[in-house]
Amino acid sequence: TAALEDAAAFLRPGGRLLFRDYGPGDVRHTRALKGHAPRFDGDDLLPTAFVRRDGLYTSVFSAEVLHELAAGVGLLTEPPAAEGDGDGAYGCVAMSNAKTGQSWHRVMLTATMRKETES
Secondary structure (H helix, E strand, O other), X not given: OHHHHHHHHHOOOOOEEXXXXXXXXXXXXXXXXXXXXXXXXXXXXXXXXEXXXXXXXXXXXXXXXXXXXXXXXXXXXXXXXXXXXXOOOEEEEEEEOOOOOOEEEEEEEEEEEEEOOOO
């Protein structure tokens, strides 16, 4: 949330922030959930946090969790991420390796956040 707090402080009233990151179901997230990386327990807001093989602490956000995090720092999520089911907030690209026959999905979460205008 520190990054969102900093962004909210930087934005003028009515200013917008574009957020884009990997989403639930992305190949890295899927691999981590299969036990390829240790997960952190006890984090109610970010239950999809894990440590990558290179030691980097990573979190995968759903549209709903991102909406909650943004609201907590005074940012409004604009549709589609604020619709509740995240419809339209996710982009998915199917990738494959013809040589190995492997295929996987890259899932991206995109949201626009806006700082409220002062009344």
